[in-house]
Amino acid sequence: MTPKEGTGVTPFHLVYGGEAVVPVEIGVKSNRIQHYNEENAEWRLLELDFVDETCDKAAVQLMAYRQRMTQNYNRRVIPRSFQVGDxxxxxxxxxxxxxxxxxxxxxxxxxxxxxxxxxxxxxxxxx
Incomplete structure (x- = not known):
């Protein structure tokens, strides 16, 4: 349910191509539930067609995130080396x-x- 910082989307969205509906939303009758109709089913099928594209975008974002994390780490690390006899x-x-x-x-x-x-x-x- 929570978008991950590295990918920018939720894990559920990466797998299923859309966002999950939690039981609380069904009981509360959120805007998303109240306006669901047959056209949404067609939209859902269209979303499923773009799952691979979404995963590719998330992979690019994840690589950029990892590079930023590596740069931050490397800025703070103190390189150490020892010589024979130390x-x-x-x-x-x-x-x-x-x-x-x-x-x-x-x-x-x-x-x-x-x-x-x-x-x-x-x-x-x-x-």
Whole structure:
């Protein structure tokens, strides 16, 4: 029932080509329900013909939304890289999984080799 920010339309509209009528609207007799007639059935069939076009438009909007989100994220992220010999901490638990005063990190570990961007071979500081 709620249009999604990324696509601009509701998921129901993407699947069925029109908006859903909720039971509350049937009981309240909204404007959409009161003015329904046989011509609306023809309009509904016409809407169904444009479902693919609606999905294509939503896909374009979603790609643009994702690009905006990526740009916003990249503006705030602080790139970090480590060199061989640096001492680092390794995350062993998600922060939400830790008990009060329990550290979600283990270490220190020594960077032995840089494998690929953001990936390192670590060895325990003790050897």
């Amino acid at each position: 001492l680092v901490w390794k995350k062993v638990k998600p922060v939400d999984d830790t008990i009060k005063l329990e550290a979600p990190w283990a270490g220190p570990f020594k960077v032995m080799e840089k494998l690929r961007s953001g990936s390192y071979y670590l060895e325990d500081e003790d050897g």
